[in-house]
Amino acid sequence: MAAASDLILVADGIAKSFPGVRALDGVSLRVRRGRLLALLGENGAGKSTLMNILAGVFPPDAGTLVLDGAAVSFANPQAALAAGIGIVFQELNLIPHLSVAENMFLGREPRTRLGFIDYPKLNAAAAALLRRLELAVDPTTLVADLRVGQQQLVEIARAVSEDARVLILDEPTSSLSAHEVEVLFGVIAELKRRGVALIYITHKFEELARVCDDVTVMRDGRVVGEAAFPDLTRDALVRLMAGREAKETFRKSPARLGAELLRAEGLTLPGAGAGHGRRNLVDNVSFELRRGEVLGLFGLVGAGRTELLEVLFGLHAGRAAGRLELEGRPAQFASPADAIAAGLALAPEDRKRDGLVLPMSVAANASLASLERTLRAGFVSPDREAAYITPYIERFRVKTPSLAQLIVNLSGGNQQKVILAKWLATGPKVLLLDEPTRGIDVNAKREIYAFIDELAQLGLGLIVVSSELPEILALSDRVIVMCEGRKTAEFARADATPEKILAAAFPVSAPAAA
Ligand SMILES: Nc1ncnc2c1ncn2[C@@H]1O[C@H](COP(=O)(O)OP(=O)(O)OP(=O)(O)O)[C@@H](O)[C@H]1O
Numbered sequence: 001m002a003a004a005s006d007l008i009l010v011a012d013g014i015a016k017s018f019p020g021v022r023a024l025d026g027v028s029l030r031v032r033r034g035r036l037l038a039l040l041g042e043n044g045a046g047k048s049t050l051m052n053i054l055a056g057v058f059p060p061d062a063g064t065l066v067l068d069g070a071a072v073s074f075a076n077p078q079a080a081l082a083a084g085i086g087i088v089f090q091e092l093n094l095i096p097h098l099s100v101a102e103n104m105f106l107g108r109e110p111r112t113r114l115g116f117i118d119y120p121k122l123n124a125a126a127a128a129l130l131r132r133l134e135l136a137v138d139p140t141t142l143v144a145d146l147r148v149g150q151q152q153l154v155e156i157a158r159a160v161s162e163d164a165r166v167l168i169l170d171e172p173t174s175s176l177s178a179h180e181v182e183v184l185f186g187v188i189a190e191l192k193r194r195g196v197a198l199i200y201i202t203h204k205f206e207e208l209a210r211v212c213d214d215v216t217v218m219r220d221g222r223v224v225g226e227a228a229f230p231d232l233t234r235d236a237l238v239r240l241m242a243g244r245e246a247k248e249t250f251r252k253s254p255a256r257l258g259a260e261l262l263r264a265e266g267l268t269l270p271g272a273g274a275g276h277g278r279r280n281l282v283d284n285v286s287f288e289l290r291r292g293e294v295l296g297l298f299g300l301v302g303a304g305r306t307e308l309l310e311v312l313f314g315l316h317a318g319r320a321a322g323r324l325e326l327e328g329r330p331a332q333f334a335s336p337a338d339a340i341a342a343g344l345a346l347a348p349e350d351r352k353r354d355g356l357v358l359p360m361s362v363a364a365n366a367s368l369a370s371l372e373r374t375l376r377a378g379f380v381s382p383d384r385e386a387a388y389i390t391p392y393i394e395r396f397r398v399k400t401p402s403l404a405q406l407i408v409n410l411s412g413g414n415q416q417k418v419i420l421a422k423w424l425a426t427g428p429k430v431l432l433l434d435e436p437t438r439g440i441d442v443n444a445k446r447e448i449y450a451f452i453d454e455l456a457q458l459g460l461g462l463i464v465v466s467s468e469l470p471e472i473l474a475l476s477d478r479v480i481v482m483c484e485g486r487k488t489a490e491f492a493r494a495d496a497t498p499e500k501i502l503a504a505a506f507p508v509s510a511p512a513a514a
């Protein structure tokens with residue numbers, strides 16, 4: 001048992017309600033120096049809300065916080081940070097049109113004697129932090145030009161630089177590559193040695209064995225379990241999270257392949273220019289997709305998978321080259337609107353940037369891509385909108401007080417479910433899913449797998465991009481592997497093994513163990 005002096009942060013009886021939602025209902029949390037506390041729970045359990053309170057984003061309705069023996073309350077995030085509580089939020093919070101270095105030191109930039117920002121000093125300090133996270137980007141790069149995973153690392157670098165005594169990481173690895181995750185784990189180990197306490201939110205159980213010392217499980221705004229990590233089995237965790245027995249694991253049905261649906265030949269997307277190097281982002285990729293088929297698209301982060309989906313969806317018309325056939329006829333999409341009209345749908349990876357309109361309701365977001373079905377006399381009819389979208393919202397068990405709730409108020413995982421609902425509601429023939437289970441809890445994940453399976457049985461063709469090998473293996477009838485823009489391998493389901501897929505995913509010159 002840890003001594004009381006090991007406790008750096010104690011939260012007691014924390015409550016928080018939003019209109020129509022009791023997000024936290026008397027939650028207590030104990031955080032110890034030099035240890036990592038994993039905070040687990042289903043989508044909407046209240047994890048991020050609790051972290052926002054610890055980090056001073058908003059005050060609790062009730063409850064107390066004790067930091068290092070003294071009662072504290074924070075008026076804003078700056079106050080929490082000054083007291084030693086740092087946070088990397090679940091959603092990216094960088095300013096796109098500022099540089100990496102400017103973002104990292106926002107509000108605490110080194111100044112010259114005349115009071116101007118000391119850019120050489122700023123950039124040098126940023127470069128040192130970037131090296132620590134093995135992030136090979138120039139500190140003067142605009143954040144808008146970074147991949148999502150790189151942006152996430154910049155946020156982590158910023159938080160690490162703030163010398164927090166308690167560091168909160170809310171799903172930090174959701175868009176990191178395997179190698180980036182390893183670097184982060186190295187940083188976490190170093191922080192623990194220095195006595196920093198970490199609170200770590202994740203839906204990826206395999207990460208726990210690597211970093212976790214203690215676990216707290218939340219359900220419906222309450223703490224339902226606390227233990228030293230090794231004392232809990234995976235099944236016990238899932239049972240605590242869900243409040244019921246875990247369902248059996250997902251079993252894919254045998255594919256019933258139909259006619260050819262989509263054929264791509266020599267798809268190529270040139271690189272954007274200097275910063276990204278001159279190589280093609282998508283380089284001469286050909287494949288076909290049949291009705292009833294789930295095609296898994298595996299690759300390391302940066303392999304060109306997202307760009308390939310974007311090319312298919314008409315997002316790079318004018319720049320991309322190659323031939324496309326839909327149901328045997330040549331197809332050319334000048335825009336996503338063209339692609340949608342032809343029966344394609346793309347649920348993108350970066351939900352804040354491409355997927356959702358944050359100041360709009362759940363219903364409006366979910367029906368945005370199928371507007372014509374919700375119109376009455378040319379205007380969106382709320383009744384038709386609700387009638388049309390409700391089955392999708394229910395199917396995914398989106399946790400929301402009503403369809404009128406603003407999407408920005410939903411938990412991260414529930415926002416992701418609305419994106420899937422939105423694109424399914426277009427009734428597509430071809431569904432392109434980019435990291436569909438990012439931020440989704442274990443049980444909801446299985447429901448989404450089952451739904452993908454069902455759609456394939458109904459005759460849709462699906463292309464699923466995932467960085468999670470188990471997910472690719474569970475879902476796919478066929479697997480395509482990409483590396484540096486090229487298609488490097490293709491496997492029928494029966495021949496696809498983790499070893500073969502990974503071997504094709506790593507660049508030839510790089511060590512496969514990276
Ligand atoms: N600003 C807000 N306004 C209204 N409701 C909110 C707000 N923030 C959170 N909620 C609601 O509070 C509940 C808890 O949300 P929270 O974001 O804490 O969940 P979470 O455990 O982090 O889930 P996830 O794993 O999906 O990120 C949800 O029902 C959510 O919709």
Ligand SMILES: [Mg+2]
Pocket residue numbers: 047048049090170411412413
């Ligand atoms: Mg959350």
